[in-house]
Amino acid sequence: xxxxxxxxxxxxxxxxxxxxxxxxxxxxxxxxxxxxxxxxxxxxxxxxxxxxxxxxxxxxxxxxxxxxxxxxxxxxxxxxxxxxxxxxxxxxxxxxxxxxxxxxxxxxxxxxxxxxxxxxxxxxxxxxxxxxxxxxxxxxxxxxxxxxxxxxxxxxxxxxxxxxxxxxxxxxxxxxxxxxxxxxxxxxxxxxxxxxxxxxxxxxxxxxxxxxxxxxxxxxxxxxxxxxxxxxxxxxxxxxxxxxxxxxxxxxxxxxxxxxxxxxxxxxxxxxxxxxxxxxxxxxxxxxxxxxxxxxxxxxxxxxxxxx
Numbered sequence: 001x002x003x004x005x006x007x008x009x010x011x012x013x014x015x016x017x018x019x020x021x022x023x024x025x026x027x028x029x030x031x032x033x034x035x036x037x038x039x040x041x042x043x044x045x046x047x048x049x050x051x052x053x054x055x056x057x058x059x060x061x062x063x064x065x066x067x068x069x070x071x072x073x074x075x076x077x078x079x080x081x082x083x084x085x086x087x088x089x090x091x092x093x094x095x096x097x098x099x100x101x102x103x104x105x106x107x108x109x110x111x112x113x114x115x116x117x118x119x120x121x122x123x124x125x126x127x128x129x130x131x132x133x134x135x136x137x138x139x140x141x142x143x144x145x146x147x148x149x150x151x152x153x154x155x156x157x158x159x160x161x162x163x164x165x166x167x168x169x170x171x172x173x174x175x176x177x178x179x180x181x182x183x184x185x186x187x188x189x190x191x192x193x194x195x196x197x198x199x200x201x202x203x204x205x206x207x208x209x210x211x212x213x214x215x216x217x218x219x220x221x222x223x224x225x226x227x228x229x230x231x232x233x234x235x236x237x238x239x240x241x242x243x244x245x246x247x248x249x250x251x252x253x254x255x256x257x258x259x260x261x262x263x264x265x266x267x268x269x270x271x272x273x274x275x276x277x278x279x280x281x282x283x284x285x286x287x288x289x290x291x292x293x294x295x296x297x298x299x300x301x302x303x304x305x306x307x308x
Contacts, residue, residue: 017044022190025050025101027089027122028111029065031153031172032139032206034078035179036109040186041081048105049079050087050098089120102131106193107186111139114147124201135189135199139182143205156207160214177209233278234258237307238285244307245285245293257300 024040026033026049034049041047054062055069062068064086068075085101088094102108108127110117117123117138124136140147141156156174157163185202192200216222222229227250230236234249249258252269259266262284264277271277285293290306297304 015042018187019190020044022046022106023048023104024107024109024186025105026109028109028139030067030111031074031078031175032178032182033109033111034065034067034075035176036139036182036186037082038078038080039179039183043183043187045186047082048101049082049084050089050101051084053086053088089122095121099130102127102134105131105134107135107137107189107199109137109139109182109186113140114138128199128201132198133193135186135193136201137182137185137189137204138201139178139204139206141205142207143203146207147203147205151207153206153210156210159207160210161217162210162214173213174206174210177213178204178206181209181212231273233272233274233281236278238282240285240293240306241287241289243290245288245290246305246307247281247285248303248305254301254303257302261296261300261302 019040022045024037024045024047026037026047028034028036029051037047037049052064054064058069063075063084065075067078085097087098089098110122112120112122114123124138127134127136141151142149153172153174154163154168157169160174162173163169182204185204189200189202216228220226220229225231228235232250232255234247234255237244237246239245247258249255255269255272256266258281259271259277262281264271264280266272288296290308293304293306296302
């Protein structure tokens, strides 16, 4: 086959945009709401965000979203292709403008505490009465009665058992997991709307996102005695000659390939849980460079990734 002609023979996959024609308005600040907006825009939704005015005394054009102030780069990435309006919801003029937008909106995304929404006249009952077609997806910290409690990603991860030392988690798992759940909730709302024509209310709790991510640990999978918690010699991070290597040889055929490369005689899968196997594989990997291990992965079909 002519190699130059190969790319044109491959099937072309167009992006699936199930939310094309759906209008979503967001009042959600910081990370979860804007991250959900990234997903919704990618699915074809028309996204509009209403932000409060910037801090008093700040230069003109300063974002009213805290992230726009403490991490402008992340804010810019999150808001690519999204129209942002400055709306003071504490003023009559601002509320009038918001209601004008809500009249032609399919889904409203919020991240305020329920009490704050009520003060602004944006509780579900009032919104549903004024705009029966409108669905609301409310991002909160914790569900139900706990929605008024203060918290952030770190506290929700700690509550779910995902903070195991003094180091901070490497990313904002609850916020990003909550963003995925919020985008899923918008999809569900649109499906319901298309079936019945009326809006629905859905609550997405970041604490529940953390609990969902923690399930493998709850089940014991990622505990120290679990197969993907360090007990299986083929699923660990080891030092190598010039860095580290993340090895994920969990399935029997991958584990057998790893054992063969390390000179370990593999019987059954119980071999991978023996201390001697851990020691032998660690010694083998410690003597290899990253380049050698990358080559080994390609030639022996072993799932591993080298790290500096």
